[in-house]
Amino acid sequence: MGRSLAVDGNNMLYQFLATIRAPDGQPFTDRSGRVTAHLIGLLYRTTSWLEQQIRPVWVFDGRPPDLKAGTLRTRLLAKERAQEAWAEALAAGDLETARRKAAQTSRLTRPMIEEAVHVLHALGLPTVQAPSEGEAEGAQMAAAGTVWASASEDYDSLLFGTPRLVRGLASRRPRTGTQAAQLLERERVLSDLGISQDELILIGLIIGTDFNDGAKGYGPKKALKLVQKHLGWEAALRTAGLDPPEVEEAAEIFRHPMVIEVPTPVFSEPNEEELTRLLVTEHDFSEERVLGALQRIRSAPKHKATPLPAPGRQQRLDAYPEGEP
Secondary structure, X not given: OOEEEEEEHHHHHHHHHHXXXXXXXXXXXXXXXXXXXHHHHHXXXXXXXXXXXXXXXXXXOOOOOHHHHHHHHHHHXXXXXXXXXXXXXXXXXXXXXXXXXXXXXXXXXXXXXXXXXXXXXXXXXXXXXXXXXXXXXHHHHHHHOOOOEEEOOOOHHHHOOOOEEEEOOOOEOOOOOOEOOEEEEHHHHHHHHOOOHHHHHHHHHHHOEOOEOOOOOOOHHHHHHHHOOOOOHHHHHHHOXXXXXXXXXXXXXXXXXXXXXXXXXXXXXXXXXXXXXXXXXXXXXXXXXXXHHXXXXXXXXXXXXXXXXXXXXXXXXXXXXXXXX
């Protein structure tokens, strides 16, 4: 039945909102002015995944940890600055800059997520509401064997303990249009770097995470070099100029994240009537295209044999064999 993945839902929908836009950066909307880019991406990318025997379990964020408040404020200010830059570029007729800046203004609202969940259920796909960070929940699901891997663009999934992380799941190769996703296996990463899981978290804290400011002057390479000296937790932090007690709470978010136990996901057949109502009636999608996507899903092969990967190499997702979950 292919591979099941815990997809970082908020992360993925943000990608759709950022990339699916008009040439001048304007978002696609329905006749009522409601943004539809997240639903466009969801329908067509999900259809493509199912055709490739990738079974997505969409996981959505819950309440963020209090330590993330600063990061969220910074992101909001960045969006406001990008909005101003987009308007200026548009007024100047600079469409290339306008589109680039517009991508940075994307906002994912609770109603958008609720719409996405309804569409996913109509497609027969399971969703999970995480109590806090969706990445943490996806990592827990992968570690428990509920899914094969977690899928996100954020490396934090490795800090949360996922055994396998798929990145670039929404990417396509320009010429062939084939899946461009890459797989990272946490144990292999740790072995290749010669560090432990706690030291991986330490690198994240030194660089900076959503929950703490990093050490001044430290990027990934310098942080890795420091941690590979195996000085110990406190000594490494102090060497980088960080106060261990101040980052301990952030470290605990990665070590013991707020997650729930999720049962084995259930996939079902799409509900054509409900999907048509949601996309065609509610959001002015082309009925022909929606029905075409449904036909592609129903015609997708149920079994697919793929070769084993060469050891020690980072592989495309579709280079891995089928299996459960």
